[in-house]
Amino acid sequence: MRLPLILLAAVGACLGLLTAAAASADPAQLDSPSMLPTHRRQKRDWIWNQMHIDEEKNTSLPHYVGKIKSSVNSKNAKYLLRGDSAGKVFRVNEDTGDVYALERLDREKISEYQLTALVVDKNTNKDLESPSSFTIKVHDVNDKWPVFTHRFFNASVLEMSNMGTSVIRLTAVDADDPTVGDHTSVMYQILGGGEHFGIDNNGLIYTKSNDLDRETQARYEIVVEARDVQGLRGESGTATVLVTLQDVNDNFPIFTQQAYTFAVPEDTRVGKPLGYLSVEDPDEPQNRMTQYSIVQGQYRDTFRIETDHTHNRGIIKPMKPLDYEHIQHYTFTIEATDPTINLYYARKPNPPGKNKAVVTINVTDVDEPPVFQKPFYHFRLPENQRKPSIGSVVAKDPDTTRRSIGYSIRKTSDKGQFFQVNKQGIIFNNKELDREIYPWYNLTVEAKELYPNGSPTGKESIVQVHIEVLDENDNAPELALPDAPKVCENAPQGKLVMQISATDKDVTPKNVKFKFSLGTEDSNFTLTDNHDNTANITVKYGQFDREHTKVHYLPVIISDNGNPSLTSTNTLAVPVCKCNERGEVTFCEEVAPQVGVSIQALVAIFLCILTITVITLLIFLRRRLRKQARAQGKSVLEIHEQLVTYDEEGGGEMDTTSYDVSVLNSARRHRGAKPPRPGRDVPPPVYAKVQKAPQHTPFLRHGEPGDMAAVIEVKKDEADHDSSGLPYDTLHLFDYEGSESIAESLSSLGTHSSNSDIDYDFLNDWGPRFKMLAELYSTDSREEPGY
Numbered sequence: 180m181r182l183p184l185i186l187l188a189a190v191g192a193c194l195g196l197l198t199a200a201a202a203s204a205d206p207a208q209l210d211s212p213s214m215l216p217t218h219r220r221q222k223r224d225w226i227w228n229q230m231h232i233d234e235e236k237n238t239s240l241p242h243y244v245g246k247i248k249s250s251v252n253s254k255n256a257k258y259l260l261r262g263d264s265a266g267k268v269f270r271v272n273e274d275t276g277d278v279y280a281l282e283r284l285d286r287e288k289i290s291e292y293q294l295t296a297l298v299v300d301k302n303t304n305k306d307l308e309s310p311s312s313f314t315i316k317v318h319d320v321n322d323k324w325p326v327f328t329h330r331f332f333n334a335s336v337l338e339m340s341n342m343g344t345s346v347i348r349l350t351a352v353d354a355d356d357p358t359v360g361d362h363t364s365v366m367y368q369i370l371g372g373g374e375h376f377g378i379d380n381n382g383l384i385y386t387k388s389n390d391l392d393r394e395t396q397a398r399y400e401i402v403v404e405a406r407d408v409q410g411l412r413g414e415s416g417t418a419t420v421l422v423t424l425q426d427v428n429d430n431f432p433i434f435t436q437q438a439y440t441f442a443v444p445e446d447t448r449v450g451k452p453l454g455y456l457s458v459e460d461p462d463e464p465q466n467r468m469t470q471y472s473i474v475q476g477q478y479r480d481t482f483r484i485e486t487d488h489t490h491n492r493g494i495i496k497p498m499k500p501l502d503y504e505h506i507q508h509y510t511f512t513i514e515a516t517d518p519t520i521n522l523y524y525a526r527k528p529n530p531p532g533k534n535k536a537v538v539t540i541n542v543t544d545v546d547e548p549p550v551f552q553k554p555f556y557h558f559r560l561p562e563n564q565r566k567p568s569i570g571s572v573v574a575k576d577p578d579t580t581r582r583s584i585g586y587s588i589r590k591t592s593d594k595g596q597f598f599q600v601n602k603q604g605i606i607f608n609n610k611e612l613d614r615e616i617y618p619w620y621n622l623t624v625e626a627k628e629l630y631p632n633g634s635p636t637g638k639e640s641i642v643q644v645h646i647e648v649l650d651e652n653d654n655a656p657e658l659a660l661p662d663a664p665k666v667c668e669n670a671p672q673g674k675l676v677m678q679i680s681a682t683d684k685d686v687t688p689k690n691v692k693f694k695f696s697l698g699t700e701d702s703n704f705t706l707t708d709n710h711d712n713t714a715n716i717t718v719k720y721g722q723f724d725r726e727h728t729k730v731h732y733l734p735v736i737i738s739d740n741g742n743p744s745l746t747s748t749n750t751l752a753v754p755v756c757k758c759n760e761r762g763e764v765t766f767c768e769e770v771a772p773q774v775g776v777s778i779q780a781l782v783a784i785f786l787c788i789l790t791i792t793v794i795t796l797l798i799f800l801r802r803r804l805r806k807q808a809r810a811q812g813k814s815v816l817e818i819h820e821q822l823v824t825y826d827e828e829g830g831g832e833m834d835t836t837s838y839d840v841s842v843l844n845s846a847r848r849h850r851g852a853k854p855p856r857p858g859r860d861v862p863p864p865v866y867a868k869v870q871k872a873p874q875h876t877p878f879l880r881h882g883e884p885g886d887m888a889a890v891i892e893v894k895k896d897e898a899d900h901d902s903s904g905l906p907y908d909t910l911h912l913f914d915y916e917g918s919e920s921i922a923e924s925l926s927s928l929g930t931h932s933s934n935s936d937i938d939y940d941f942l943n944d945w946g947p948r949f950k951m952l953a954e955l956y957s958t959d960s961r962e963e964p965g966y
Contacts, residue, residue: 229313229314229315229316230244230245230278230313230314230315230316231244231245231315231316231318232244232245232280232284232315232316232317232318233317233318233320234283234284234285234286234287234317234318234320235283235284235285235320236283236284240280240281240282240283241270241279241280241281242279242280242283243277243278243279243280244269244278244279244280244315245277245278245315246275246276246277246278247271247276247278247296247313248276249276249298249307249308250308251298251307251308253300253307255300255301255302256298256299256300256301256307257273257274257298257299257300257301257304258271258272258273258274258275258276258296258297258298259271259273259296259297259298259299260278260294260295260296260297261294261295261297261310262292262293262294262295264292264294265294265295267281268280268281268282268284268292269281269292269294269315271296276296278315284317285317286317286318286320287323289317290316290317291314291315291316291317292314292315292317293312293314294312294313294314294315295310295311295312295313296310296311296312296313297310323353323407324353324405324406324407324416325351325352325353325365325405325406325407325416326351326352326353326405326416327349327350327351327352327403327405327416327417327418328350328351328352329418330418330419331418331419331420331421332347332349332418332419332420332421333420333421333423334346334347334384334420334421334422334423335422335423335424335425336386336391336422336423336424336425337424337425337427338391338392338393338394338424338425338426338427338429339389339390339391339392339427339429340386340389340391341386341389342386342387342388342389343385343386343387344385344386345383345384345385346376346384346385346386346420346422347383347384347420347422348381348382348383348384349367349378349382349383349384349403349405349418349420350382351365351367351382351405351416351418353365353407364407365382365405365406365407366380366405366406366407367379367380367381367382367403367404367405368403368404368406369384369401369402369403369404370402370403370404370417371400371401371402372399372400372401372402373387373401373402374387375387375388375390375391375399376399376401376422378403382403382405384401384403384420384422391424392424393424393425393426393427394430394461394462396424397423397424398421398422398423398424399421399422399424400419400420400421400422401419401420401421401422402417402418402419402420403417403418403419403420404416404417405417405418426462426463426466427462427466428462428466428467428468428517428519428520429462429520430460430461430462430520431460431516431517431520431534432458432459432460432467432469432491432515432516432517432534433458433459433460433515433533433534434456434457434458434459434515434533434534434535434536435457435458435459436457436536437535437536437537438536438537438538438539439454439456439536439537439538439539440538440539440540440541441453441454441495441538441539441540441541442541442543443497443501443540443541443542443543444501444542444543444545445500445501445502445503445542445543445544445545445547446501446545446547447497447501449496449497449498449499449500450496450497450498451496451497452494452495452496453482453495453496453497453540454494454495454538454540455487455492455493455494455495456471456484456492456493456494456495456513456515456536456538457492458491458492458493458515458534460491460517464488464489464491466519467488467491467517468488468517468518468519469486469491469493469515469516469517470486470515470516470517470518471484471485471486471493471513471514471515472484472513472514472516473511473512473513473514474512474513474514474535475511475512476509476510476511476512477511478509478511479511480498480499481497481498481499481509482495482496482497482498482509482511482540483495483496483498484496484513493513493515495538495540501542502542502577503542503543503544503545504544504577504578504579506542507541507542508539508540508541508542509538509539509540509542510537510538510539510540511537511538512535512536512537512538513535513536513537513538514534514535515534515535515536516534544578546578546636546638547576547577547578547638548626548628548638548639548640549574549575549576549577549584549626549627549628549638549639549640550574550575550576550577550640551572551573551574551626551640551642552573552574552575553572553642554642555642555643555644555645556570556572556624556642556643556644556645557644557645557647558570558606558644558645558646558647559646559647559649560608560612560646560647560648560649561648561649561651562611562612562613562614562648562649562650562651562653563611563612563613563651563653564611564612565607565608565609565610565611566607566608567605567607568605568606568607569598569605569606569607569608569646570605570606570644570646571603571604571605571606572586572600572604572606572624572626572642572644573604574586574604574626574640574642576628582628582629582630582636583628583629584604584626584627584628584629585602585626585627585629585633585635586600586601586602586604586624586625586626586627587600587624587625587627588600588606588622588623588624588625589622589623589624589625589641591623594617594620594621594622595620595622595623596609597609597610597612597620598620598622598646600624604624604626606622606624606644606646612648613648614648614649614650614651614685614686615654615684615685617648618647618648619645619646619647619648620645620646620648621643621644621645621646622643622644622645622646623641623642623643623644624641624642624643624644625639625640625641626639626640626641626642627639650685650686651685652685652739652741652742652743652744652745653685653745654683654684654685654745655683655737655738655739655745655746655747656681656682656683656693656737656738656739656745656747657681657682657683657684657737657747657749658679658681658735658737658749658751659679659680659681659682660679660751662677664676664677664716664751664752664753664754665753665754665756665764665767666718666723666731666753666754666755666756667723667755667756667757667758667762667764668722668723668724668725668755668756668757668758669722669723669758670718670721670722670723670758670762671718671721672718672719672720672721673717673718673721674717674718674721675715675716675717676704676716676717676718676753677715677716678709678713678714678715678716679695679713679714679715679716679735679751680693680712680713680714681693681695681712681737681739683739685741690740691712691739691740692710692712692739692740693712693737693738693739693740694708694737694738694739694740695708695713695714695735695736695737696708696735696736697733697734697735697736698733698734698735698736698748699733699734702719702731702733703718703719703720703721703723703731704716704717704718704719704731704733704753705717705718705719706733706735716733716751716753723755725755725756725757728755729754729755729768730752730753730754730755730768731752731753731754731755732750732751732752732753733750733751733752733753734748734749734750734751735748735749735750735751736748736749737749748781754767754768756768939952939953939956940953942956
């Protein structure tokens with residue numbers, strides 16, 4: 180190490196001597212103009228430009244670095260240093276130019292220093308030469324140990340990996356100069372925890388064995404040291420590596436017990452868990468893929484075992500309903516396997532027999548609801564029929580008690596009211612059904628267990644019953660009109676008006692045949708049956724008289740080939756239109772569509788009309804009888820009075836808009852003047868003294884005796900000839916007044932009948948104002964003179 184430095188110093192000294200010799204030549208010769216060369220080389224004043232010093236020197240301070248020297252030979256010369264480190268790290272002897280280091284240098288901190296050397300006059304401090312910059316380089320010494328980039332490292336490797344599998348590469352850094360020898364060469368070694376691991380010179384950790392088992396030890400802590408080739412060591416030259424073994428599926432599942440027993444009620448639903456089977460698998464959950472199967476026993480179709488991957492357990496579920504009365508015990512053997520095990524890593528043998536277990540299921544008895552023999556029932560019923568037995572449903576008590584069963588139909592809809600079910604489960608219909616209204620009826624039949632006294636036990640079950648209504652040919656075909664027919668008034672003979680077809684509400688069979696014909700021959704149209712369920716209507720004679728008939732109504736008769744065959748008559752309205760020469764319609768009236776009426780509909784309409792007619796006749800006869808009864812209670816003589824109608828008066832409570840005013844009748848009754856009561860001397864009223872006049876007497880003078888009829892005739896004559904006002908003296912009798920009221924008529928004109936039980940003698944006590952009424956309604960049978 181020292182030899183290169185000595186050689187460099189010797190070469191520098193030789194160069195300095197040669198420079199000094201050149202400077203000692205005759206300056207006069209060089210300075211004369213005639214002797215100057217074309218290109219003159221500048222004189223070098225400083226004889227050095229670089230110094231060297233070793234770092235971390237152990238000698239006493241200050242350390243000698245080198246000497247700065249100028250070609251100026253002056254006794255007054257003084258050497259100075261300038262720079263950041265001048266006076267702090269380095270100083271110079273002003274007289275000799277020797278440079279010294281004031282402290283131990285560390286190359287890893289600063290590898291070189293830049294300084295400026297000056298030579299000045301001691302007295303004037305003027306520069307004797309120009310300042311010169313130079314460098315002091317610090318030579319490296321192998322004084323640093325390797326340092327890891329981190330103190331802790333995490334690594335992982337699969338368990339059961341082969342020997343030599345790489346785990347992680349570590350890196351340690353040496354701060355020394357890498358260009359000098361082996362100052363930065365690093366060596367690695369494991370200090371602890373590396374029984375199963377090794378490390379090479381490049382810091383790569385690898386496995387030294389192939390029996391790394393995560394289930395035995397999942398983590399390893401390795402301490403690694405990095406040291407210098409020359410043996411330098413330090414605290415920061417160590418690192419800790421945490422190696423985690425990654426799990427692989429290399430363990431077989433093992434049952435925790437060899438026998439399992441479960442007690443299950445017989446009403447457990449299909450698919451509901453009955454019990455759980457546990458196994459041990461030391462692998463991590465993502466590597467537990469246990470599968471269960473029944474390997475022995477005859478109940479593979481009764482139970483299945485599913486895997487709960489979250490808890491790595493088996494779940495037993497029934498695939499069929501359990502029946503205590505049929506089987507009370509089930510026993511079978513199950514096996515637990517893991518088909519996803521990697522046999523390359525699974526170097527542990529499967530423990531024989533520990534992956535199998537015996538399962539026993541004991542079924543317990545419960546009181547079950549009735550069980551129908553079928554999951555659902557389907558019956559057929561012809562329409563328009565009432566059958567005492569459409570079909571029967573049967574349910575039984577599955578328990579040993581064998582209780583009796585009661586049946587009922589749940590009224591889930593209005594359709595259920597058409598059916599009933601008896602105690603034997605026989606379903607029948609209450610009324611005839613029409614397939615065209617409801618082709619299907621869905622019923623819910625309920626079966627209930629009954630105690631011996633007939634009360635329900637609370638156990639019940641239901642079943643769906645589907646009743647299909649079968650079709651019968653009970654609907655006549657109808658005319659189907661895709662387009663409204665039209666005919667031109669100038670249509671020629673044989674012109675096709677339209678093609679018609681038919682529809683039927685009944686189920687139309689494939690071989691249905693509709694027959695078409697016209698109901699009249701007195702028309703200008705011809706109907707031709709095409710025998711393909713269509714018919715053509717054509718013009719028979721041609722040339723229609725539109726002025727005479729604008730619309731022709733054709734009765735079309737359609738019949739089907741059902742059993743029995745049904746026929747309907749449909750009216751087809753064909754308007755006569757104005758057309759141009761090309762046969763295009765230019766004007767045509769709109770015709771309301773005619774609805775076809777079947778024979779059954781005509782019969783129904785006729786029956787309705789007949790019923791209304793009979794009811795009308797009965798009402799008429801009833802009113803006639805009432806009139807005759809009323810006429811018998813009246814007097815023989817009728818007096819026709821003048822009729823006056825008041826708009827505000829009605830015929831009773833049920834009729835306030837129309838008036839049935841009959842001829843005013845005045846009944847003749849036999850009556851005599853009653854003698855005045857004791858204590859009263861009241862003269863009789865004027866009309867009471869009137870005697871009946873001869874029939875030829877036109878009128879009576881006031882005060883003369885006469886008949887009441889004659890008096891009325893006189894008053895009528897006066898009223899008829901009085902044009903000054905309304906006939907206030909006219910008698911008004913409304914024959915049907917109050918006929919619809921419970922109170923009947925409030926008029927007193929009809930109360931003179933001898934059949935009345937009311938005694939009007941109390942009118943005599945009301946005073947003079949009511950004497951006239953008292954006389955008119957008197958019950959005295961005496962007759963006035965002249966009768």
